[in-house]
Amino acid sequence: MDQQAIQNLVENTSLEFFNKPFRHKAFFNTRLRTTGGRYMLASHNIELNIHYLHEHGRDELIGIIKHELCHYHLHIEGKGFKHRDRDFRELIKEVSAPRFCTPLPSQEVKKRPVRKRHVYQCSICEQRFVRKVRMNLTKYVCGKCKGPLRYLGEAK
Structure with missing residues (x-):
């Protein structure tokens, strides 16, 4: 789709759904x-x-x-054009426009692996x-009572 085609698509969509x-x-912004x-x-x-196309x-x-176009027409008319404004939310429903766009599969955030947690307990308190x-138990003691620590294992 070239520049003129996208311009025509936006103009036609504006006339069809907003009558304005x-x-x-x-235009497309590749960045x-x-x-x-x-x-x-x-x-x-x-x-x-x-990329959505x-x-x-x-x-x-x-x-x-x-x-x-909801942002555009409301801003031109001097009405509430922000996402939280009532005018915007009503116009979104009226023209059945999405409030948020679906995430791109190519841009999905890769989840980090869950890190292990090591649990220790004081022998005295x-x-x-x-x-x-993981800590070296010969170097560290309890910060509360100075008692020796023991390793209980991994927790998630």
């Missing part, structure tokens, strides 16, 4: 990573993430366009200590 013209520029699109307050332009298709992109790193 879109008079500014819409967007964490968002589907962005409405620029100063210039009234709309930037779209091209490639990975989720045209329907998802139209949903993002409708979301950004029975105070428990949980540590990320």
